[in-house]
Amino acid sequence: MNNPKVSVIVPVYNVEQYLKQCLDSILNQTLKDIELICVNDGSTDKSGQILDDYAKRDNRIKVFHKKNEGYGKAMNVGFHNASGEYIGIVEPDDYINSDMYENLYKKVVENDVDFIKADFYSFICKNGNIRLFYNRLDESGKYYNRVINLQEDMTPFKFVMNTWCGIYKRSFIEKYHIAHNETPGASFQDQGFWFQTFCRAKKVYFLNQPYYMYRSDNVNSSVHNKEKIFCIKEEYDYIRKFLEKNPDIKAKFLGIYSYYKFCNYEYNFFRVSFPLKKYFFEVFTNDFKDAYKNKEIDESLFSKWGVLKLRLIMFYPKLYYWYKLLCITNIKMFIRKNLKFKEK
Numbered sequence: 001m002n003n004p005k006v007s008v009i010v011p012v013y014n015v016e017q018y019l020k021q022c023l024d025s026i027l028n029q030t031l032k033d034i035e036l037i038c039v040n041d042g043s044t045d046k047s048g049q050i051l052d053d054y055a056k057r058d059n060r061i062k063v064f065h066k067k068n069e070g071y072g073k074a075m076n077v078g079f080h081n082a083s084g085e086y087i088g089i090v091e092p093d094d095y096i097n098s099d100m101y102e103n104l105y106k107k108v109v110e111n112d113v114d115f116i117k118a119d120f121y122s123f124i125c126k127n128g129n130i131r132l133f134y135n136r137l138d139e140s141g142k143y144y145n146r147v148i149n150l151q152e153d154m155t156p157f158k159f160v161m162n163t164w165c166g167i168y169k170r171s172f173i174e175k176y177h178i179a180h181n182e183t184p185g186a187s188f189q190d191q192g193f194w195f196q197t198f199c200r201a202k203k204v205y206f207l208n209q210p211y212y213m214y215r216s217d218n219v220n221s222s223v224h225n226k227e228k229i230f231c232i233k234e235e236y237d238y239i240r241k242f243l244e245k246n247p248d249i250k251a252k253f254l255g256i257y258s259y260y261k262f263c264n265y266e267y268n269f270f271r272v273s274f275p276l277k278k279y280f281f282e283v284f285t286n287d288f289k290d291a292y293k294n295k296e297i298d299e300s301l302f303s304k305w306g307v308l309k310l311r312l313i314m315f316y317p318k319l320y321y322w323y324k325l326l327c328i329t330n331i332k333m334f335i336r337k338n339l340k341f342k343e344k
Helices: 016-027 047-057 071-080 100-113 170-175 189-200 231-245 247-270 272-292 304-315 317-338
Strands: 006-012 033-043 061-066 086-089 115-125 131-137 165-170 204-215
Touching: 006 016, 006 047, 006 100, 016 033, 016 170, 033 071, 047 061, 061 071, 061 304, 086 100, 086 170, 086 272, 100 165, 100 204, 131 204, 165 170, 170 247, 189 231, 189 247, 189 317, 231 247, 247 272, 247 304, 272 304, 272 317, 304 317
Parallel strands: 006 033, 006 086, 033 061, 115 204
Antiparallel strands: 086 165, 115 131, 115 165
């Protein structure tokens, strides 16, 4: 197939339980002029066989088998082999609504933007019952259904961070050599890609319609692997190198970088296992003391509560540390006592 409208990249690693649902949702799109690029990153289950079986039945599928080198490398292989006008991403344990790419393609072409993103559902499934949670990219609702210039208005940098609920113009990705960080495993490599696309884009579009179904209950997902939390530092070191190579971008977006680094460090302090919390917090504290010393923090990007937490970390780290431990303990107790899955 030559130059399909959309190339859909699916990075695959040991997801045989969910893979068929994912592939079927892509192949059954109302937009038929697509190609499906599946990169098998050294799966040890039946995922590779499933991909080959599907490829025999549909010539729109390209399968690449490779040794296990991590999510970032698999994604870069997919992007390198994409030939579509636009590129989409679907995680192999998720699935999408049948009209996703037809509607996104129509809007992205109409508005000639670098990328388009839409709202999405997260979901959990138990005993065949699905519970959906609507996720809005823009809680204010002010940025939907119009072209936004990210070089002039950086508010969308605070929207929900993900790389898979939209499509990207392939020429835009290739022009700026945007790629994923090729570190082992599958932890946080999408954040560097996300940051590059937002820093480089001049015109983007956000749509207040949900098409993507994000699975929250896959226990094997990397977001549940507490021992990979320290990869977050490596990913932000990667983003920092991108900024250092592009001084004009660094001058404009360094504050945004520090803001997102803070948010993700704080979130992952909650997730890291207790034996590792103290060490992770030392990394957290030292990084932000250095950022403050080098005047890399823009407090105007933070809420009043965020500024208070930021200052506690930098000037009263022990107080913040014990405060967070108390919060984590209380939150986990609340979850155990009150949050139960309600079947429909």
